[in-house]
Structures are given as C-alpha cells and as structure tokens.
Amino acid sequence: MNEIIEILKKxxxxxxxxxxxxxxxxxxxxxxxxxxIIEIKKRASNKSMIILVESEKRLQDIVxxxxxxxxxxxxxxxxxxxxxxxxxxxxxxxLAYDGxxxxxxxxxxxCKKLITKLNRPLVSTSANISGEKSPMKFDDISExxxxxxxxxxxxxxxxxxxxxxxxxxxxxxxGRIKVIRE
Numbered sequence: 001m002n003e004i005i006e007i008l009k010k011x012x013x014x015x016x017x018x019x020x021x022x023x024x025x026x027x028x029x030x031x032x033x034x035x036x037i038i039e040i041k042k043r044a045s046n047k048s049m050i051i052l053v054e055s056e057k058r059l060q061d062i063v064x065x066x067x068x069x070x071x072x073x074x075x076x077x078x079x080x081x082x083x084x085x086x087x088x089x090x091x092x093x094x095l096a097y098d099g100x101x102x103x104x105x106x107x108x109x110x111c112k113k114l115i116t117k118l119n120r121p122l123v124s125t126s127a128n129i130s131g132e133k134s135p136m137k138f139d140d141i142s143e144x145x146x147x148x149x150x151x152x153x154x155x156x157x158x159x160x161x162x163x164x165x166x167x168x169x170x171x172x173x174x175g176r177i178k179v180i181r182e
Contacts, residue, residue, distance in 0.1 A: 007151045013149045016110075017111075025052075038093075041130045048102065051121040128145065
C-alpha cells in the first residue's frame with residue numbers, strides 16, 4: 001500500500017480492483033498523471049473520466065450534493081456513479097464538455113484505504129484500451145495495459161466482479177435527473 005501511495009504522489013498510474021471492475025487510476029488532482037491514463041487507454045482526450053472518493057466529506061468538498069443524490073447513494077444496491085455540476089478543485093482534463101464530473105462514493109475497503117492514505121480523490125477508468133471489453137477479473141486485463149501502468153495492486157486478483165460497471169446517474173443542481181446507465 002505504501003509503495004502505491006508513493007507512486008501516486010509522484011504522478012504515477014496504478015492498476016487496481018474497485019467495487020466494480022479493475023481500473024486504471026491516478027491522483028485526480030494531477031494533470032500529468034491524467035494525461036498518462038488517456039495515453040494508456042488510447043482514449044479521446046475530450047472524454048471525461050470518473051473519480052472515486054472515500055467519504056461524504058470529500059464528496060462535499062468537491063461538489064454541492066443535491067438531496068436526491070444522497071437518497072440514490074443510500075438506496076442503491078449496486079455501485080452508483082453520480083454526475084455532478086460545477087466541481088471544485090479538479091483539473092479540466094477530468095471534466096466533461098459541460099464542466100461536470102462523475103463521482104462514486106466508494107464502499108470497497110481497499111479503495112477506501114487507498115484514497116484515505118493518498119488524501120485525494122482517485123481517477124477510476126476501466127482497465128482496457130478505449131472501446132474494448134471491460135475486464136471482469138484480473139486475468140482479463142491485456143498485457144499491454146499491465147505493462148503500461150507504474151504499479152499493479154496485489155489485492156483481489158482472483159475475484160470476479162459482480163458488476164460490469166456502476167450505474168450512472170446525472171443530477172443537475174435544479175433537481176433534474178437522468179439515468180445514463182442502469
């Protein structure tokens with residue numbers, strides 16, 4: 001864990017298990033690290049990425065959380081990413097064209113510990129080349145991706161994900177809601 005944190009603090013990238021599938025991550029406040037992930041995934045730079053936070057406080061430090069978002073987070077049985085308007089303190093490289101950001105309040109113990117120790121939100125994007133199938137287990141991840149990151153977490157390599165991704169819901173500050181992915 002300490003080695004992962006040091007690499008993240010130096011602008012490195014990681015391959016790690018999340019509450020859904022394996023992800024590629026970095027410090028969400030580091031523009032250069034975000035650009036590395038875009039290169040690793042061969043992804044269009046105008047396509048936004050989501051971030052993970054470990055606590056309600058960190059979520060509230062980044063965005064104004066509408067009441068409906070708290071209800072969705074509390075009631076969701078599946079991991080849920082909520083797209084919020086007007087985040088604070090995040091590089092534009094992470095944001096969607098409209099300035100919004102997808103954030104998941106994580107419940108996974110490993111991710112919570114990682115984010116707490118880093119003391120910053122963590123980028124989370126599927127561990128695959130953009131457009132390819134998302135990996136449901138560690139062995140599904142291509143060698144190209146494994147060789148592109150700076151460090152690979154040892155945790156949960158045998159686990160097969162129950163979810164191919166999180167639900168994605170956009171909530172506007174004026175109360176409108178749109179389900180992007182169930």
